Amino acid sequence: MSELHAPVLGWYDEHARDLPWRRTSASAWSVMVSEFMLQQTPVNRVLPVHEAWLERWPTPAALAADEPGEAVRAWGRLGYPRRALRLHAAASAIVAEHGGEVPADKEALLALPGVGDYTAAAVASFAFGRRHVVLDTNVRRVLARTVTGVELPGSSVTRAERDLATSLLPDDEATAATWAVAVMELGALVCTATSPSCHRCPVADRCAWRAAGHPAYDGPARKVQTYAGTDRQCRGRLLGVVRDSEGAVPGTRLHAAWSETAQRERALASLLADGLLVRVETGEAEPRYALP
DNA sequence: GACTCGTGGTT
DNA sequence: TAACCAAGAGT
Numbered sequence: 001m002s003e004l005h006a007p008v009l010g011w012y013d014e015h016a017r018d019l020p021w022r023r024t025s026a027s028a029w030s031v032m033v034s035e036f037m038l039q040q041t042p043v044n045r046v047l048p049v050h051e052a053w054l055e056r057w058p059t060p061a062a063l064a065a066d067e068p069g070e071a072v073r074a075w076g077r078l079g080y081p082r083r084a085l086r087l088h089a090a091a092s093a094i095v096a097e098h099g100g101e102v103p104a105d106k107e108a109l110l111a112l113p114g115v116g117d118y119t120a121a122a123v124a125s126f127a128f129g130r131r132h133v134v135l136d137t138n139v140r141r142v143l144a145r146t147v148t149g150v151e152l153p154g155s156s157v158t159r160a161e162r163d164l165a166t167s168l169l170p171d172d173e174a175t176a177a178t179w180a181v182a183v184m185e186l187g188a189l190v191c192t193a194t195s196p197s198c199h200r201c202p203v204a205d206r207c208a209w210r211a212a213g214h215p216a217y218d219g220p221a222r223k224v225q226t227y228a229g230t231d232r233q234c235r236g237r238l239l240g241v242v243r244d245s246e247g248a249v250p251g252t253r254l255h256a257a258w259s260e261t262a263q264r265e266r267a268l269a270s271l272l273a274d275g276l277l278v279r280v281e282t283g284e285a286e287p288r289y290a291l292p
Numbered sequence: 293g294a295c296t297c298g299t300g301g302t303t
Numbered sequence: 304t305a306a307c308c309a310a311g312a313g314t
Contacts (some may be wrong), residue, residue: 023310038310045300045309079298086312136310156293184310193308194303224306227298236298276296 004146004203005170005179011202012182015189019238020050021126022181027101027129030054035119036087041078045187049078061093061100069291072276073243076158081239082274085292086114104128122180131176133165138187139180143168145191149208151217152193234258234267239276248280248288 021034057063075084090112109120121132140153
């Protein structure tokens, strides 16, 4: 038992947020939906969409029976709308291959569309109490600071990092599952990226980064994600036009949404390639575009 | 590994 | 205010 366990578990017991997907009444499907939505997206923006989603599609079968375009529409402005498409595809796979029940095995979860190492471990751990290393940006930051003594983890997960996380995972299955969510919560609420609240941290007295005097990050420059004027912004603008419309939208509407032709055409082509939009032949000269 | 893929709040 | 960042996945 690491000396980090007891204080972190105790802190979590007292300070954990009451999130819908954490309640004992929450289904594995609720947990899985939350994990898809939380990929690169803050909790506060996920909450209302998650609630509406579960009310409309309480099971994987319910979602699979609906059009993928409806998932894209219900995704709203969460961002990265391909996640909506993948969640729909994952629901279909769960119906086709798992009898409509979210699988509990990490390997089975990993085989689903849109489920990577993090999400597979998170669903197995949070929904089914399985023992897995759940390594997200929060956990990586907490371990980087408390154990390694640096402000921030590197750009990608290293072998050493995974070994460290594995060595800290409690042996007992139930304790391991609670530990996973507790470390994550500590990173989300206290050991935050830009302004950590060390005075509220249960392991501040044994934090290597704090003991070293909070040395600043000195690794390679972290990539800054620009947005204005990018293809991503253009795609978002175009998809938004169709998402907020009743039926198929004529190309002129897209033209009005983004004036630069070359970029608009490129973005439209990529949206069609991703399956986020489909071309609807009208018999007229001008094609229309709709959700799939 | 490096890149792409949305959106909006915070500093 | 421009930069930073938020429970990653897929190519």
